[in-house]
Amino acid sequence: MSHAATVYISIGSNIERERHILAALNALAEHYGHLDVSSVYESEAVGFDGENFYNLVVGIRTEESIATLSRFLKALEGENGRRRDVPKFSARTLDLDILTYDDRVGVIDGVELPRSEILTNAFVLQPLAEIAPEELHPEEGETYRSLWRAYERGQKLWAVPFKWQGRPISPRPA
Template sequence: MVSAYIGLGSNLDAPDGQVERALRELDALPQTRVVARSRLYRTAPWGGIAQPDFINAVAQLETGLDARALMRALLTIEHRAGRRRDGERNGPRVLDLDLLLYGDQRIDDADLQVPHPRLHERVFVLVPLAEIAPDFAVPGQGRVRELLARIDATHEVVPADEAT
């Protein structure tokens, strides 16, 4: 079994429900269970496209699936939720699942990069990840809490139940 961390996000079609549903589907994957999850966080969108705020979370899985099989499963869950990868980057989406970390492995292929290549600069990933794994050492980057301390996270990400 390998510990893997998944970033979850949605800003369309009842985002809170989309993320909660995806968490249940992750827990139902073969040889896999969700062992920890963050709260839901509300995050302002970035990338210059006008769109609703996102709901983000991170889940820790224990899985017997290899990294590629897990990534295929994530894409299947996204597709079932209605996600269509049409080439638009940073736009609104019904569900986004990112394989952030897969144990201490480093994978750098055309179709899969682990750790996620922008994990260390994304506050909407680091805040929920730090909630459940602050001392996890991201291969080649440092501990999660140290990565979070390097960026300004004070105004961009707030717990969804505290957002106004």
Template sequence: MAECCYIGLGANLIEPVAQLKRAVAALALLPATQLRQVSQFYSSKPMGPQDQPDYVNAVAAIETELSPQQLLAALQQIEQQQGRERKAERWGPRTLDLDILLYGKLKLTTASLTIPHYGMHLREFVLYPLAEIAPELVLPDGTTLNTLLTQVPLNGLQPLPLAAHSALCNLA
């Protein structure tokens, strides 16, 4: 049975818009998975060290028959194919970051994966793009996305011009 999942995308190195476009194309090619929708691309301030470029972020909705661990492995493979190097610096610059935000109504905590994503409720660059494609979303704990939006300011988050993400939006 296919599960509706939301994937957070972010990049701030080596042409971030192009990185996200390639990542969206790679998501569309995942086995047993259908890409349903992609938010606009947004510019956001870095969460960690401020001596790095701004990020480009988006959220994608997919339906997949992959297990959470299979999906995680597939996302990490996409990251590696696009030059991601995992370094010790937390919240440092990166070519691509793909995070499973939600996997249906699943709640999961393992050594390698936490669903819902542990920080999503605090991150404007996740919540606002998510609200764009799933405005009525209710999280597994019963919290509405709208409730979270009232608690998290925009913090400089801005949509990029439509040309930045072109025909990637609203694929359903």
């Protein structure tokens, strides 16, 4: 009997944001079933001048390997018009990143776990702390809630009203 891993995935878009985030949520729900979904946060582009991003984090349970999951996410980005021939810091239709896969640590099948952005980007850490406040960061050994409370960088982000499947998912009720 294989074990279902708990996986957290960040979703971001700054081109036709609503359309691409809805497409990602629909595809993830269809493929993985229940999603634990954070509020949707709007933030300024980091590392380049561009339209504001929408970002959120979803939690899934899967028995897929990291490699299989990573391939699925890359294919989903591609289906949504994500281009790979542009600079790292640029506008994007859809950005899907595996943040954590259970408590695995290291580069596994080309995926950095846990993803370093958890500790550096408010638009990753805040939604992660929202849906997994008591989970421990696999390397830091601290809860995401306490990491978010201690977060000092001055990135501005704010929860925005967002509906999925006909119901409001953001801002998430406290």
